[in-house]
Amino acid sequence: MRIRTPAAVLVTAGLLVASLSACGQEAKGGSRYKPDEGKGSTIGLAMPTKASERWIADGNNMAKQFKKAGYKTDLQYGDNKVENQIAQLENMITKGRSLLVVAAIDGSALTEVLQRAHDAGIPVISYDRLILGTENVDYYASFDNERVGRLQAQYIVKKLQLGKPDKGGDKHNIELFAGSPNDNNTKYFWNGAMKVLQPYFKSGQLIVRSKQTRMNQATTLDWDGGTAQKRMDDLISKNYGSARVDAVLSPYDGISIGVISALKSAGYGSKSQPLPVITGQDAELASVKSIIRGEQTQTVFKDTRKLAKQTVAMGDAVLNDKKVKVNNTTDYANGKKTVPAYLLDPVSVDKSNTTLLVDEGYFKAGQLK
Ligand code: GAL
Numbered sequence: 513m514r515i516r517t518p519a520a521v522l523v524t525a526g527l528l529v530a531s532l533s534a535c536g537q538e539a540k541g542g543s544r545y546k547p548d549e550g551k552g553s554t555i556g557l558a559m560p561t562k563a564s565e566r567w568i569a570d571g572n573n574m575a576k577q578f579k580k581a582g583y584k585t586d587l588q589y590g591d592n593k594v595e596n597q598i599a600q601l602e603n604m605i606t607k608g609r610s611l612l613v614v615a616a617i618d619g620s621a622l623t624e625v626l627q628r629a630h631d632a633g634i635p636v637i638s639y640d641r642l643i644l645g646t647e648n649v650d651y652y653a654s655f656d657n658e659r660v661g662r663l664q665a666q667y668i669v670k671k672l673q674l675g676k677p678d679k680g681g682d683k684h685n686i687e688l689f690a691g692s693p694n695d696n697n698t699k700y701f702w703n704g705a706m707k708v709l710q711p712y713f714k715s716g717q718l719i720v721r722s723k724q725t726r727m728n729q730a731t732t733l734d735w736d737g738g739t740a741q742k743r744m745d746d747l748i749s750k751n752y753g754s755a756r757v758d759a760v761l762s763p764y765d766g767i768s769i770g771v772i773s774a775l776k777s778a779g780y781g782s783k784s785q786p787l788p789v790i791t792g793q794d795a796e797l798a799s800v801k802s803i804i805r806g807e808q809t810q811t812v813f814k815d816t817r818k819l820a821k822q823t824v825a826m827g828d829a830v831l832n833d834k835k836v837k838v839n840n841t842t843d844y845a846n847g848k849k850t851v852p853a854y855l856l857d858p859v860s861v862d863k864s865n866t867t868l869l870v871d872e873g874y875f876k877a878g879q880l881k
Contacts, residue, residue: 549610550831551582556604558614559639561592564735564766566794566816567615570640573820574613581828583610592734594618601625605632611827615639618694619846622646635830639823642696644846651836652844652853653823655814657697661704661763663860664791667810668759669708671789674717684758686718687747689740689771690730691763696846701763701793702727709761718759721751737770744774752778759789765799768792768808781807795861795869800880803863810862815874822854 555578559571567589575585586609590597597617604612605628612629614636616622623646629636630648638652669675672684686709691698712718713725724730724747732740740762748757757775762768768790772781780787792799792811802808829836838852845851861868869875 552584553610553831554584554586554607555827556601556607556609556612557585557587558597558600558604558612559587559589560597560615560617561734562589563592564794565796566814569816570615570820573817574639574823577820577824578827581824583827590617592617594621598622598625602628605629605634608632609634611831612636613639613823613827614643616641616643616695619644619696620694623648637823637826637830638851640697640819642844642846642851644696645848646846647848649846649849649851650830651826651838652851653819653826654697654853654855655819655858656855657700658704658843660793660812660814660858661701661706662708663704663812663858664701664761664763664793664810665705665708667791667860667862668761668789669712671809672718672759674712683716684718685721685752685755686759686761687722687744687757688720688725688730688761689732689743689763689767690727691767692733692735693728693731694733695735698731698763699727702730705761705763721755722747732767735764735766737766737773739770740767741770741774744771745777748774748778756785757788760791762791763793765792765794765796765808765811768799768811769802772802772807793858795874797875797879800861800866800869800875803861804866804880806863810860813859813861813869813874814856815872817874818856822856826854 557571557574559567562568571587575587578585586604588600590600594617601612602625612634619641622643626636626646626648635650636648638649640654642652643649690702709718760771762771771790772787775787779785787807789809792808795811795813799808799811803811826836838854840853840855842850844853866880870877870880
């Protein structure tokens with residue numbers, strides 16, 4: 513049980529404010545008393561899709577850790593359909609969930625439903641993906657998204673040995689993939705990668721034969737592997753008659769899998785025509801195995817257990833009027849406010865350090881065989 517100050521609700525709360533003040537609890541121009549908050553209350557967890565194993569892990573990790581901290585949880589998946597996620601959030605609001613943790617399917621589509629959450633005095637944590645265009649998002653928990661893009665691009669630079677004096681004159685062909693256009697993370701990954709790659713485009717060491725160098729030419733709706741595969745098929749057939757693809761910037765493991773399928777269909781993956789350098793993100797099991805087999809080259813590991821832990825700590829603090837720990841208050845402007853954020857560090861993984869995933873207990877050794 514606690515006192516909060518989310519404002520709007522208090523149009524009808526004159527009496528309540530009076531009674532709170534009488535108990536010596538301050539009503540800062542709009543406090544209210546909400547008996548179903550704090551320990552024992554139910555947290556609404558709105559995740560985007562079960563199509564990717566990471567979101568299943570995110571949901572399960574949060575459910576587990578919120579339970580450990582003394583809460584109940586209501587975990588819902590939106591099947592990558594915006595309208596499902598909105599309906600699920602509406603339902604959570606109606607059921608009086610004490611806090612909403614949302615990994616948005618479309619970061620810009622939640623303004624109305626989050627206004628309802630605000631009116632009901634329910635705080636909101638934006639999980640992994642920033643929710644845009646609303647003041648009604650209290651905190652953001654994620655990884656350093658720009659750094660993810662930088663890690664992918666730096667890996668390509670290193671693998672192709674760009675910029676080394678002895679290899680400086682070499683030219684390499686690269687194709688670029690971006691994430692879903694409705695996910696705010698997409699531009700952070702892209703911008704991070706472009707900062708690293710730009711000098712090599714300029715020097716002519718990296719060439720995009722398709723000329724599809726703008727983010728909006730490279731996006732992949734819903735991060736869908738099949739969509740990426742079709743685009744890669746098309747890029748190869750239109751631009752790589754006798755030329756070879758040397759690298760593919762892929763922002764996510766599911767996209768990398770699609771890209772690899774297209775490359776294999778075009779004859780890549782043999783001794784005489786090895787696969788290009790292919791990045792990824794999320795350290796999903798299928799991709800880690802692919803890295804071990806020598807197909808995908810790299811991924812970016814973002815430990816979903818740590819993100820869950822951070823989010824649970826944030827939620828617990830919010831619900832108990834404690835200070836919420838953040839480490840970034842400048843970079844995540846959502847069009848209405850700069851959302852205070854806690855960003856974790858992503859880690860680059862390739863064949864040389866997949867054991868890290870076992871050492872950290874993310875996978876069991878047997879799973880990687
Ligand atoms: C992003 C997330 C990535 C990846 C992608 C596709 O929002 O930050 O780690 O999971 O969605 O699911």
